Amino acid sequence: xxxxxxxxxxxxxxxxxxxxxxxxxxxxxxxxxxxxxxxxxxxxxxxxxxxxxxxxxxxxxxxxxxxxxxxxxxxxxxxxxxxxxxxxxxxxxxxxxxxxxxxxxxxxxxxxxxxxxxxxxxxxxxxxxxxxxxxxxxxxxxxxxxxxxxxxxxxxxxxxxxxxxxxxxxxxxxxxxxxxxxxxxxxxxxxxxxxxxxxxxxxxxxxxxxxxxxxxxxxxxxxxxxxxxxxxxxxxxxxxxxxxxxxxxxxxxxxxxxxxxxxxxxxxxxxxxxxxxxxxxxxxxxxxxxxxxxxxxxxxxxxxxxxxxxxxxxxxxxxxxxxxxxxxxxxxxxxxxxxxxxxxxxxxxxxxxxxxxxxxxxxxxxxxxxxxxxxxxxxxxxxxxxxxxxxxxxxxxxxxxxxxxxxxxxxxxxxxxxxxxxxxxxxxxxxxxxxxxxxxxxxxxxxxxxxxxxxxxxxxxxxxxxxxxxxxxxxxxxxxxxxxxxxxxxxxxxxxxxxxxxxxxxxxxxxxxxxxxxxxxxxxxxxxxxxxxxxxxxxxxxxxxxxxxxxxxxxxxxxxxxxxxxxxxxxxxxxxxxxxxxxxxxxxxxxxxxxxxxxxxxxxxxxxxxxxxxxxxxxxxxxxxxxxxxxxxxxxxxxxxxxxxxxxxxxxxxxxxxxxxxxxxxxxxxxxxxxxxxxxxxxxxxxxxxxxxxxxxxxxxxxxxxxxxxxxxxxxxxxxxxxxxxxxxxxxxxxxxxxxxxxxxxxxxxxxxxxxxxxxxxxxxxxxxxxxxxxxxxxxxxxxxxxxxxxxxxxxxxxxxxxxxxxxxxxxxxxxx
Numbered sequence: 154x155x156x157x158x159x160x161x162x163x164x165x166x167x168x169x170x171x172x173x174x175x176x177x178x179x180x181x182x183x184x185x186x187x188x189x190x191x192x193x194x195x196x197x198x199x200x201x202x203x204x205x206x207x208x209x210x211x212x213x214x215x216x217x218x219x220x221x222x223x224x225x226x227x228x229x230x231x232x233x234x235x236x237x238x239x240x241x242x243x244x245x246x247x248x249x250x251x252x253x254x255x256x257x258x259x260x261x262x263x264x265x266x267x268x269x270x271x272x273x274x275x276x277x278x279x280x281x282x283x284x285x286x287x288x289x290x291x292x293x294x295x296x297x298x299x300x301x302x303x304x305x306x307x308x309x310x311x312x313x314x315x316x317x318x319x320x321x322x323x324x325x326x327x328x329x330x331x332x333x334x335x336x337x338x339x340x341x342x343x344x345x346x347x348x349x350x351x352x353x354x355x356x357x358x359x360x361x362x363x364x365x366x367x368x369x370x371x372x373x374x375x376x377x378x379x380x381x382x383x384x385x386x387x388x389x390x391x392x393x394x395x396x397x398x399x400x401x402x403x404x405x406x407x408x409x410x411x412x413x414x415x416x417x418x419x420x421x422x423x424x425x426x427x428x429x430x431x432x433x434x435x436x437x438x439x440x441x442x443x444x445x446x447x448x449x450x451x452x453x454x455x456x457x458x459x460x461x462x463x464x465x466x467x468x469x470x471x472x473x474x475x476x477x478x479x480x481x482x483x484x485x486x487x488x489x490x491x492x493x494x495x496x497x498x499x500x501x502x503x504x505x506x507x508x509x510x511x512x513x514x515x516x517x518x519x520x521x522x523x524x525x526x527x528x529x530x531x532x533x534x535x536x537x538x539x540x541x542x543x544x545x546x547x548x549x550x551x552x553x554x555x556x557x558x559x560x561x562x563x564x565x566x567x568x569x570x571x572x573x574x575x576x577x578x579x580x581x582x583x584x585x586x587x588x589x590x591x592x593x594x595x596x597x598x599x600x601x602x603x604x605x606x607x608x609x610x611x612x613x614x615x616x617x618x619x620x621x622x623x624x625x626x627x628x629x630x631x632x633x634x635x636x637x638x639x640x641x642x643x644x645x646x647x648x649x650x651x652x653x654x655x656x657x658x659x660x661x662x663x664x665x666x667x668x669x670x671x672x673x674x675x676x677x678x679x680x681x682x683x684x685x686x687x688x689x690x691x692x693x694x695x696x697x698x699x700x701x702x703x704x705x706x707x708x709x710x711x712x713x714x715x716x717x718x719x720x721x722x723x724x725x726x727x728x729x730x731x732x733x734x735x736x737x738x739x740x741x742x743x744x745x746x747x748x749x750x751x752x753x754x755x756x757x758x759x760x761x762x763x764x765x766x767x768x769x770x771x772x773x774x775x776x777x778x779x780x781x782x783x784x785x786x787x788x789x790x791x792x793x794x795x796x797x798x799x800x801x802x803x804x805x806x807x808x809x810x811x812x813x814x815x816x817x818x819x820x821x822x823x824x825x826x827x828x829x830x831x832x833x834x835x836x837x838x839x840x841x842x843x844x845x846x847x848x849x850x851x852x853x854x855x856x857x858x859x860x861x862x863x864x865x866x867x868x869x870x871x872x873x874x875x876x877x878x879x880x881x882x883x884x885x886x887x888x889x890x891x892x893x894x895x896x897x898x899x900x901x902x903x904x905x906x907x908x909x910x911x912x913x914x915x916x917x918x919x920x921x922x923x924x925x926x927x928x929x930x931x932x933x934x935x936x937x938x939x940x941x942x943x944x945x946x947x948x949x950x951x952x953x954x955x956x957x958x959x960x961x962x963x964x965x966x967x968x969x970x
Contacts, residue, residue, distance in 0.1 A: 193223035213258025315346035338365035341387035377416030399664035454478035511628035567708035612731035766919035
């Protein structure tokens with residue numbers, strides 16, 4: 154260390170937060186640290202010119218007159234605001250953001266020299282409370298929302314503070330640091346003076362500045378031309394400042410309420426001052442509402458139609474969204490007046506052209522459409538005006554049936570499917586036929602050797618799409634509406650309708666667009682703490698959007714099928730198989746976790762999953778552990794009449810069948826006859842005695858032991874006759890799943906043996922075998938614990954038996970010899 158030159162020691166000093174321990178290593182280092190130039194350069198190089206004087210005053214023991222002089226001559230920034238804060242803090246006249254001793258550690262002689270340097274530079278310095286430069290700056294920001302005639306501080310005063318007295322926030326703890334960019338939004342002409350004092354516009358402040366510039370206000374001077382000129386001036390003074398797509402989309406979301414901001418945005422778009430095309434932005438913004446629940450809000454519907462009127466588009470997604478804003482806003486129940494005039498009043502000004510049957514089909518299959526009456530009313534009168542005729546009831550029934558076939562493919566359309574089923578009698582037969590045609594058989598599944606086909610296979614119904622939506626079902630992606638979507642892949646979504654991503658132009662990120670309004674974002678930023686405000690540069694709109702896709706009162710198709718047809722109906726069994734293959738957790742939870750009407754799980758479901766190599770859902774094993782009945786297939790429990798609804802059999806009592814296969818016996822007990830039968834006759838048996846008990850002479854003494862012995866014998870004989878057969882379903886499940894596990898292990902060994910010839914092929918167990926083996930161990934352990942618990946209870950019951958009447962032989966003592 155002693156051999157290092159002074160320049161290397163200075164570099165080491167600059168990297169240390171507290172060099173005191175380092176200076177105590179040797180006399181040379183201690184002597185080196187006493188140099189005033191070294192101390193001054195330490196503050197300048199470690200903290201920068203803007204914070205050097207502030208940090209030096211906090212180390213009062215190492216600061217003297219020479220250090221202050223070197224700092225002033227070396228370019229350290231000294232503002233009048235810093236001098237005012239130091240005087241207030243040193244003499245306890247006013248409390249600011251500094252809570253430590255700070256300048257009070259400086260010797261009084263050194264602090265007098267500091268005030269002398271400030272007086273030489275700035276002359277007389279205001280020291281009154283509320284007259285410092287920071288207070289004036291905050292007052293200017295507070296009054297920026299006032300009318301011009303009510304403002305006490307003009308922008309010229311702030312300009313003089315910046316230009317003459319070098320005002321700039323000098324600490325990250327200063328609340329003005331987070332508020333300083335706001336002044337640039339109020340008055341962009343202050344930017345050159347702030348940059349001259351060392352201010353650097355961070356990119357995280359860019360959107361904040363433009364939001365404040367376009368903020369909705371009732372002031373007379375906040376016109377569209379003024380806002381547009383301020384934006385142009387700010388972009389001219391700082392080339393790094395530009396309007397992002399994020400802020401532009403927020404302005405468009407309140408176009409009707411913020412006329413000045415929206416008008417300024419259109420002026421900037423028409424003059425070419427934006428880095429993107431405004432019509433394209435509006436088109437992308439409207440597309441977002443195809444998959445968002447906010448489309449059902451009346452204010453959003455009006456705003457989207459307002460945007461479409463200014464920037465019309467021929468995109469089919471935009472057309473569907475605009476049609477939905479009209480059809481979702483009207484309500485009409487069966488038997489009420491038509492809503493066609495209201496629909497025409499909303500659609501005619503938009504000039505969408507002729508509404509086609511494909512448009513009506515897209516509206517009906519949209520997740521947020523749960524009423525078909527407005528669509529059918531419009532189809533009756535406005536769909537084919539050239540021929541001058543209306544659609545008949547038979548044609549509407551045919552359309553309802555075709556729509557119902559498509560609604561079965563969408564999990565969230567149970568409510569509309571139920572309404573169509575209740576309003577059109579033919580829909581029931583269509584639903585039954587469509588579901589029965591898609592029964593899953595083992596031979597219909599892909600070959601287990603074709604791994605790609607097994608991975609991409611999906612059953613037709615109960616496709617768990619989560620919080621997203623497949624747009625391949627719409628008319629623009631399906632030329633032939635009769636053809637259902639393919640089962641070979643889970644994602645058929647066109648890239649044009651995916652979530653809007655960040656756009657880059659000339660290396661500049663223009664930002665993603667969202668559905669939040671400008672005022673909403675500003676209010677959220679104002680509610681955050683001042684020091685932590687605007688730390689996040691981007692906002693994750695997609696997270697909120699995914700969780701707001703489905704409505705809270707959604708009725709799934711699988712749930713409606715189970716409620717309407719029953720849990721042990723053939724249609725429910727088909728949907729259960731589809732849910733198992735597609736790993737639809739929501740459907741499985743509803744089907745298996747309902748203690749009153751649960752849908753049985755069968756061994757066939759495990760065979761189907763084993764063929765595809767897919768892991769069974771955890772809910773299936775939970776249902777088995779909770780006591781699910783064992784069935785080999787659906788035929789063991791399906792009702793004989795599969796087309797009869799339980800609504801027509803409300804008085805029919807269904808008895809659960811616990812047997813595995815074969816014929817079932819229903820036991821019906823007449824409550825009246827059973828009540829009239831005496832207890833003794835029930836216990837003795839079905840054979841009627843030849844004479845009544847009253848006429849039989851008995852020689853037993855009442856209350857004696859002979860009578861009790863006879864009663865004990867009779868009761869024991871009756872108990873031996875009526876022992877019910879108990880079926881341990883958990884044991885049966887474990888037994889048959891173990892057999893299936895052995896079969897899958899044999900297949901795995903066979904594949905592994907065939908792959909030994911080719912060393913490049915890596916053979917691993919299927920996901921089905923892995924999950925099955927893991928859960929089988931858990932089921933065995935649970936069954937074993939349950940058996941041990943039952944045995945312990947039996948032993949506990951035997952301890953409480955009365956041993957007084959048990960004759961035990963006395964113990965014989967061994968004789969000692």
